[in-house]
Amino acid sequence: MSEAVPLETGHGAVDGALARLAELDGVPVEAHAEVFEGVHQVLRDTLGALDAPRPGLS
Known part of the structure; x- marks a missing residue:
């Protein structure tokens, strides 16, 4: 029995990573x-x- 994985987080890299987990069945x-x-x-x-300095933000 697997738990449901959120379909989308709104962040492409995270969504891609979660999709890889969802594909592990089989x-x-x-x-x-x-x-x-x-x-x-x-x-x-x-x-x-998230911790990296971003230009233009103080």
Whole structure:
């Protein structure tokens, strides 16, 4: 039994990462770790970008 994943967050990178998780049904368990690592990296990069200085904002 899998939990529902939100269809859209409004952030393209996050939505893409969540879509990859939704596609795991039917994928061999051996392949899950690679997908999880990729999704984790996307989410880390997205959150890390929130701390990056943005030109024009003080």
